[in-house]
Amino acid sequence: MNSILAFYNSSIGKKIMMSLTGLFLIIFLVEHLVGNLLLYANDGGHMFEAYGAFLVSNPVIRTIEIVLFAAVLVHALLAVILWYRNRQTRPDKYELYRLKDNTPLASRTTIITGSVIFIFLVIHLDSFFLPTRFGAEKVSSYELILMKFANPWYDLFYVVALLLLGYHLKHGFQSAFQTLGLRNRKYTPLIDGLAFIVWFLIPLAFATIPVYFYFFQQATSAVLMGVH
Amino acid sequence: MKFTLKIWRQKNQNDPGRFVTYEVNNISADASFLEMLDVLNNELVQKGEDPVAFDHDCREGICGSCGMMINGRAHGEGRSMATCDVRMRMYKDGEDLVVEPWRAKPFPVVKDLVVDRRAFDRIMxxxxxxxxxxxxAPEANAVPVPKANADEAMDAAACIGCGACVASCPNSSAMLFVAAKVSQFALLPQGQPERRERVERMIEQMDKEGFGACSNNYACEAECPKGISVTHIARLNREFLRAEFTEKA
Incomplete structure (x- = not known):
């Protein structure tokens, strides 16, 4: 028990926990995207709903869901703790500090992009997770998607938040491997190759969904709004 | 060449300190940054003023004594250079230069540009x-060392402990320093007996001294006068994991 506490107390231990939770959340993103791409089947959400029903009825998935929420909280909490402690290390600031000459912007803004993603997550869960899982009246995810994504401001927020997620991962993905000690001459080219998929393609694919629904599913949306 | 220097002056640890502006003229373009400060100090002494205190020893980039923030960059302009390696021709004639000590909680200012770096000694x-x-002494060739390991250990051992990694890091993290020291031993047979305890104790001491955590933005590598690579930080993390997740022998 003592050694576990020592691990948590050390700066590297905290960072290893951040990298593991971060990578786990990236795996979740892949799974989430696979489900979301079913929306492009253009079958009135039939396949998407079936996929969702399968997930909800699967006890393994429901267990992992708890781990997922825990991972988000651990990742966010440790981020705030490390960020706060790191800020205490230089009480007297430099008169002139050209950090930007030496470091990419993405590496210096993870706390900001991460905070926006956290706010996005709360709104996203409130929009879709809570009503479909705990809502008083039965409502399908697909109907909710049509309703929510009819609002251009809501869509814009989604696109911005998802692009910031990409920017967060631009630093975070390679950073996780560095912290786990896996970035070396042998693996760095592979990690950098995968990084492009993770930070660019995955968030971009997510961001196309609100755009697609706003511009190409408006008609269906209007019909539904009439019903409700 | 001439320069306008805005230099941090601080009498002692208790003095709040302030910037003082000085003008220096007739500086040779080939003078090092420290020689330029020598010229300034000569003038100050002649005027009966207190010369600017700064650390220096070998003046050929291998001792790790000198180190200051020049215009927002640790060891000034250029890559893989200590302050003594920096030549005045790297700056524009008439340029304003802001000269500050390393700023980090574990490196308190002793006087002017001199900081107390004994936190590094305690980590060692x-x-x-x-x-x-x-x-x-055993026969030198009796213990085989793979060439790649010897090279990598040598690269790590190039660390002169100047503290530029801490000074340039937004978190004042000492990870590059500790990584270099842990690497040079972990890669060689002589370092094996204490391999596990070494990384645990050095990290513990590093945290205790109040250095920040690494956020992998690699400012340290960019400013390191010896060009120590952050792949050593990955190795440090690996050594730490290895120590934490294996049973004690």
Missing amino acids: QAGGFISVKTGA
Whole structure:
């Protein structure tokens, strides 16, 4: 028990926990995207709903869901703790500090992009997770998607938040491997190759969904709004 | 060449300190940054003023004594250079230069541009050593060392402990320093007996001294006068994991 506490107390231990939770959340993103791409089947959400029903009825998935929420909280909490402690290390600031000459912007803004993603997550869960899982009246995810994504401001927020997620991962993905000690001459080219998929393609694919629904599913949306 | 220098002056640890502006003229373009400060100090002494205190020793980039923030960059302009390696021709004639000490909580200012870097010594005392038994020296070629390991250990051992990694890091993290020291021993047979305790103790001491955590933005590598690579930080993390997740022998 003592050694576990020592691990948590050390700066590297905290960072290893951040990298593991971060990578786990990236795996979740892949799974989430696979489900979301079913929306492009253009079958009135039939396949998407079936996929969702399968997930909800699967006890393994429901267990992992708890781990997922825990991972988000651990990742966010440790981020705030490390960020706060790191800020205490230089009480007297430099008169002139050209950090930007030496470091990419993405590496210096993870706390900001991460905070926006956290706010996005709360709104996203409130929009879709809570009503479909705990809502008083039965409502399908697909109907909710049509309703929510009819609002251009809501869509814009989604696109911005998802692009910031990409920017967060631009630093975070390679950073996780560095912290786990896996970035070396042998693996760095592979990690950098995968990084492009993770930070660019995955968030971009997510961001196309609100755009697609706003511009190409408006008609269906209007019909539904009439019903409700 | 001439320069306008805005230099941090601080009498002692208790003095709040302030910037004082000085003009220097007739500086040779080939003068090093420290020689330029020598010229300034000569003038100050002649005027009966207190010269600017700064650390220096070898003046050929291998001792790690000198180090200051020049115009927002640790060891000034250029890559893989200590302050003594920086030449005045790297700046524009008439340029304004802001000269500050390393700023980090574990590196308190002693006077002017001199900071107390004994936190590094305490990290070394915690584990940056190997045990050597007395007796006749073994035959040098008796212990095989892979060439790649020898090269990598040598790269790590190039660390001169100047503190530029801490000074340039937004978190004042000492990870590059500790990584270099842990790497040079972990890669060689002589470092094996204390391999596990070394990384645990050095990290513990590093945290205790109040250095920040690494956020992998690699400012340290960019400013390191010896060009120590952050792949050593990955190795440090690996060594830490290895120590934490294996049973004690």
